[in-house]
Amino acid sequence: MKNVNQMIKEPGIWAGLNRPGISLEKADAVVFGIPFDGGVSFRAGAKEGPQAIREITYTIAPTTERWEDLSDLQILDLGDVEGKDRDELFLEAEQAAYSIVKSGKLLTMIGGDHSTTIPVLRGIDRALNEPFGILHIDSHFDLCDEIGGDPLSHGSTERRALELKNITDTESIFFVGVRSVESEELQFINNNKMNIIGAAEVRKKGVENTLHKIKEKMGRFNNIYITVDIDALDPAYAPGTGTPQFGGLDSRELLDLLYGLFELPVIGFDVVEVAPKLDDSLLSAFAARKIITECWGHHNRKERNITGTYR
Template sequence: MAGVPTFATAPGFLGRPFSDSGSTYTVAGIPLDIGVTNRAGARAGPGAIRVASRMLVDGEHPHFWTDVAAMPIADIGEFEIALGDLPRSLALIEEQAAPLAHLIALGGEHGITLPLLRALRSRLGQPVALIHFDAHVDTWDDNFGQVYGHGSVFYHAINEGLVDPRKMIQIGIRSPVQREIWDWTIGQGVTILSAQDVHDMGVAAVVARIHEVVGTATPTYLTYDVDCLDPAFAPGTGTPEVGGLASWQTQAILRRLGGIPFVGMDVVEVLPAHDVSEITALAAATVVWDYLALLGRAGA
């Protein structure tokens, strides 16, 4: 990338040209948003995240000193979906994710996580531990009659044995929720840290709790819904909730998750039509960048 100004960076993630095959770390966009319950438009999220990632190409990660742009990363473009057909889209996503060793998915709505977890369960032969940043628990049994709406992802993931709920932690929760949904989630063994918990506990205590819950022995998946951030830091999302985390808080947490055996991640619910100056897209791109830097450091 030497000599190429930021504004002229190639359109793939971190300036990668698009590839027909995966690599050690494979980036794919999943432009699905037909299961959302409020603002639509997250189908444009992958492209916006890629464009914002141009800000992260020129130099090493200042915490890990990892040259993320030099890591073995391939951007394979967008997954195929079935327009207007949610169950078929989920099946297509699972099929396309299955052969990819370490997938980093750019959403799209949070519904994409369910087929990605299904693919991991089939490949690994066991449920994964889960670190889940979000404003919402996403454990409703349906969303306004839609069984596979984006707020039902982890209801299905738990019931299908895709995740071990005793090794699942949700961070940033603060939306309105029926008490029976909350009680069901806790009753499955899930640990919930509300946004207020994060503010009160501080980063070090949150990190300690994450490590305590997920441990180091179970393959672990990271799912990051940008609405975990306060709308001041992420206005471009479909279901914003006030009182959320600041960008620096999630960055500080992510950078302290060394030793966890990550097997994949996604960042979801970026909605460019409601974004301001790309701040939401840049936050999402930076989450992926921090994740890759963490893995690059761990593998060094």
């Protein structure tokens, strides 16, 4: 098994799109991992997600499901952030996110549990001088002030986001696919204006209506960040995650949602909570790989004004 330092030096990673050693300025998208799962409240294993996802990117073609060629895309994999403890790890992640956003490149982070999104959002907040929006695609709200005494838990991601200077109100976040709520979160939601489309509503109203509602609310932002918890998918499509929830999005719904969401000014995205050891078939890792490469395709299409073979 290759370690991360070996993999990121090889051009064969990420469907042959990795460009080892290129400058940040020459990259189209920059990816890094945060192998941390110390913020979980139940089953661990997400710290192994970044390596497991990278390991299955050698054999795929540099194309999208819409038959677009990505071979000219310049991907720079920075590897995994490191630190002797969570504080140091999160500071490194925050700085990486800050630098990528400042450079104007598409930020891609692979977690790690959902707490790893917290330092990324902090880095984005530092890099921007205006409000930004967050699309939170997840089975959970992650609005708990703390879990088990930990304010940086994977269930507190968006509560911490609401403390950022450029997240100006509760409607700056749009929750998609949610189908589980803690008592504390329910009280918070009932007392604040929130943007929410649960998994059941996506199924009932369809992807196009869902996208219309999201764009209507989030169109006010010049910068959007998308965070995808793999448990937004029904466990049938992604069983390898710490807190799976029955009744989720199916794979087609999620892919079509992401296709439409990239019509918004997306500056970055992440995929978190992939726990390979909880899934012998690695379905969750394969799902994450697909999400990442398709999102790169959406970004590439928009940047180069490309129309796919089919829509």
